[in-house]
Amino acid sequence: SAVISQKPSRDICQRGTSLTIQCQVDSQVTMMFWYRQQPGQSLTLIATANQGSEATYESGFVIDKFPISRPNLTFSTLTVSNMSPEDSSIYLCSVTSDYYEQYFGPGTRLTVT
């Protein structure tokens, strides 16, 4: 298994601003994933981030709104840009193991006012 930490754990932001969320893993991993979980909803995959290549975004998510960096095999960031109240969610990063199971970070709870 992998141990994943996220920063910040929560934040309250004003609309129109941006927030960068950090995800740190205790071991080297090839693939990292970013999810969004809106209040009372299930998890929705935002993008897949591989080290050394551009992130692959899911339908409905664009790079201008959710730019992702993956500078090395243990770290990634997700930026939520030009925020609106609809972006209020929990943002989670995860990594895969050799057997495809995923391990999730504790999440970043974002409130946009």
Place this chain on the structure above:
Amino acid sequence: DAKTTQPPSMDCAEGRAANLPCNHSTISGNEYVYWYRQIHSQGPQYIIHGLKNNETNEMASLIITEDRKSSTLILPHATLRDTAVYYCTYTSGTYKYIFGTGTRLKVLA
């Protein structure tokens, strides 16, 4: 995209077995079924996975039907700490998971 169907909620008495069903009729022959749970908005926790055979680990057992179109997660002796939302999922040919709405399990004292 991979699609799973689960009952929205279930109750279980503490100490009894909790049996959580999942339908995954579109699963392909080489795709594993995975189960996760999420306790009160924490990050989801991996529970177990399987392909064809039944599987058991320290947390749960997984029963997969012979046609692989459905599975059941069994928590043999549910405790109050097992109260959570349980998700079954599988990969649609990639590492990506599509999470359904899950089952909200409430363990009753």
